[in-house]
Amino acid sequence: MSSASAEDDGDVPADTSSGPSGKSSISSVVFHKLPPSETLFLESTARIQKDSLNSFMEFQVWDFPGQIDIFDNPNFTFDMDAIFGEIGALIWVIDAQDDYLEAVARLNSTILHLHRSYPHINIEVFIHKVDGLSDDYRLDIQRDVTIRIQDELSDQGVENAPVNFHLTSIYNHSIFEAFSKVIQKLIPRLGQLEAMLTNLCRTCRFEKAYLFDVNTKIYIATDSTPEDMASYEICSDYVDVIIDFTEVYGSWPRSEQWREKLEGEPWAQPLDEQVACEWAESGMVLADARRPIMLREVDRFLALVAIMKEGSYEKMPQINMNVDVVVKGLTEFFEITKPKGVVGGAEALASPGLVQG
Amino acid sequence: MSASAAAHAQLKKVKKQKVLLMGKSGSGKSSMRSIIFSNYLARTPAACEGATIDIDLSHVKFLGNLTLNLWDCGGQEAFMENYLSQQRAHVFSNVGVLIYVFDIESRDVERDLATYVSIISALVQYSREAKIFVLIHKMDLIQPMTREEVFDHRAALVRRKTAEAVAIVHKQKPEYLPQSANAQTPSSSTPSASTDLSPNLQLFATSIWDQSLYKAWASIIHDLVPNLSVIETQLASLGLAIDADEILLFERTSFLVVSKWTSAEGERNPYGDRFERMSNILKSWKHTCSKYTGTPRNAEQFSDFEYKMGATFSMFATKFTTNTYILVCMPPGEARFNSAKLNVAAARPWFKFLDGPVVSAQAAGAVAGAGYLGEGAVGTPES
Numbered sequence: 001m002s003s004a005s006a007e008d009d010g011d012v013p014a015d016t017s018s019g020p021s022g023k024s025s026i027s028s029v030v031f032h033k034l035p036p037s038e039t040l041f042l043e044s045t046a047r048i049q050k051d052s053l054n055s056f057m058e059f060q061v062w063d064f065p066g067q068i069d070i071f072d073n074p075n076f077t078f079d080m081d082a083i084f085g086e087i088g089a090l091i092w093v094i095d096a097q098d099d100y101l102e103a104v105a106r107l108n109s110t111i112l113h114l115h116r117s118y119p120h121i122n123i124e125v126f127i128h129k130v131d132g133l134s135d136d137y138r139l140d141i142q143r144d145v146t147i148r149i150q151d152e153l154s155d156q157g158v159e160n161a162p163v164n165f166h167l168t169s170i171y172n173h174s175i176f177e178a179f180s181k182v183i184q185k186l187i188p189r190l191g192q193l194e195a196m197l198t199n200l201c202r203t204c205r206f207e208k209a210y211l212f213d214v215n216t217k218i219y220i221a222t223d224s225t226p227e228d229m230a231s232y233e234i235c236s237d238y239v240d241v242i243i244d245f246t247e248v249y250g251s252w253p254r255s256e257q258w259r260e261k262l263e264g265e266p267w268a269q270p271l272d273e274q275v276a277c278e279w280a281e282s283g284m285v286l287a288d289a290r291r292p293i294m295l296r297e298v299d300r301f302l303a304l305v306a307i308m309k310e311g312s313y314e315k316m317p318q319i320n321m322n323v324d325v326v327v328k329g330l331t332e333f334f335e336i337t338k339p340k341g342v343v344g345g346a347e348a349l350a351s352p353g354l355v356q357g
Numbered sequence: 358m359s360a361s362a363a364a365h366a367q368l369k370k371v372k373k374q375k376v377l378l379m380g381k382s383g384s385g386k387s388s389m390r391s392i393i394f395s396n397y398l399a400r401t402p403a404a405c406e407g408a409t410i411d412i413d414l415s416h417v418k419f420l421g422n423l424t425l426n427l428w429d430c431g432g433q434e435a436f437m438e439n440y441l442s443q444q445r446a447h448v449f450s451n452v453g454v455l456i457y458v459f460d461i462e463s464r465d466v467e468r469d470l471a472t473y474v475s476i477i478s479a480l481v482q483y484s485r486e487a488k489i490f491v492l493i494h495k496m497d498l499i500q501p502m503t504r505e506e507v508f509d510h511r512a513a514l515v516r517r518k519t520a521e522a523v524a525i526v527h528k529q530k531p532e533y534l535p536q537s538a539n540a541q542t543p544s545s546s547t548p549s550a551s552t553d554l555s556p557n558l559q560l561f562a563t564s565i566w567d568q569s570l571y572k573a574w575a576s577i578i579h580d581l582v583p584n585l586s587v588i589e590t591q592l593a594s595l596g597l598a599i600d601a602d603e604i605l606l607f608e609r610t611s612f613l614v615v616s617k618w619t620s621a622e623g624e625r626n627p628y629g630d631r632f633e634r635m636s637n638i639l640k641s642w643k644h645t646c647s648k649y650t651g652t653p654r655n656a657e658q659f660s661d662f663e664y665k666m667g668a669t670f671s672m673f674a675t676k677f678t679t680n681t682y683i684l685v686c687m688p689p690g691e692a693r694f695n696s697a698k699l700n701v702a703a704a705r706p707w708f709k710f711l712d713g714p715v716v717s718a719q720a721a722g723a724v725a726g727a728g729y730l731g732e733g734a735v736g737t738p739e740s
Binding site (some may be wrong): 035037045230231233234237238240241242244245246248249250252254255258262267271272274275276277278279280281282283284285286287288290 | 417566600602603622623625626627628631633635638639641642645646648649650652656657658659661662663664665666667668669670672686688689691692693
């Protein structure tokens, strides 16, 4: 058995291979918020499924049925350029709980095909369904798969092919983390984004800051401190809490009388002017060490989430000012990088001036 | 504040409430208990290890000096027979609430119902005032399309069986039934017996995988909390004073909604299931926090929360009294938000005496002095 799936970017994605390795489950969980427990009821994918990801960048995820071999299909010839011409990354899903030798062999031939004609495509291998496997065993599998692929590639004279490996499961945050890494590689001028977040963390004494795509909970950038799964989890769950509250209390229209009463005496101001910030902002103080977590909406798709150090809660007003500046910077960043191929935009960004404190 | 003094006069001393949790072995009683009272997540396998042997007694400290005496009764047949024979008086006397759990997937419905009927007979015999909550559990295993139908069907069956059980006890020993039922139920008519008993029987469809469990338990708890009407009145006056749209009062460990108040505008909220949903959201958030900080699951995980969604709405949650958290949802506006926070803090003493050990009348009098900031202070925009 084997499998693979693919996906993503700039506009397109692709993939291939056979059998239920969990490709459709992945896209349902990540892009359609299906609870992992319900992926059992998914039917097998019979044709290429395209999902658009409406976000700060346009992404499309193409889910390829595993049964079709697109490189060697006697009945049908695929238009390779249409499929791979604009794709940014190919995600290949391997079922870690199954015999993966055939999948690895097919992956190898796929990489060889792609490397010849489309060398810019990142190959991302998800070693999937690792929940339930022991840590040691997971690493063994990863090592085994890595060696098999690299050996084969170097036998064929291919060096430095852009192949990356991720251990994933839909039952925890690892699948979101892996997707985050895949997407980040496709973002133009990611370094600039990271520098802004690092700067913010240093100035405001944040422990960790993430820029989230709210709909998918993929993070598209973080500061330069070491990766830390635990802080990603809590930030991502915080985004969930906010989304749920917003749905329950913020998604239905209030009556006219309600608005009139609130804008009347003694307030005598339109509601829009009574609020300090037109975007969502939120904070929560954890009981342990009184560490605050904050969230600030950047635009319709993105939110900045940060874990602060102990005792920062008292400095919230100053922190909010700094966050405002960074959010403005981020907005400009996306303004500039939006049309593809604008070069030199980043200089105009410089670094936003932060209030030191 | 005469209101609070009057409120205090209504306080009643509450004794322990005996709660029986019963149902067939493997129907999910203990895992449900762990999720509600010990903050396990549904997916944590530790929440449901092994079968409960005999009766697992636990005391759950709850709001307002209430202690729930939870009797988790192992459901294997041998135990069941034992409860109904040797331990009959011991188990079924002084019961406040019986929670009976049916597994919807069970293959032997007839037998389940027969056991249920014997339990009900014993209950009516020893504690005829007890409230009965029947949870039709594991509903997640039924296809979503047919869930309602399956539940309605099973619920009707359970109602009928309950009525029959009561009628039989009534026939044999008429003195066991409440006077009113006696008067209205002529000799053998079972259907009218069912209407007599219905105020004491409530049915819920539940699953540990969604908020339905919180809905059922919130109703169970709701009837047990002492001084609830006082709490509700006070919550309403607080809500009006701060212009809130909705106020929810959560019990601290289980995060069940114990009391709520909603303004006329808030009533327009299309999400009827929002209360159990809030419990569910906050409970899993607590779990995330405990995982992150490495503190015990039952420890307090957050103290303050605020969320302002532009010009749509604002909300905040904070630790309120010893055993409660309060969540306030209100219209947008910085000044309004800040004064509401201050007023909620000022209202704490109003609620404090309703929670925790019953205090003396003098202490309550002292509390009455600390009122809200005046209406004027609330109403002045800071510009």
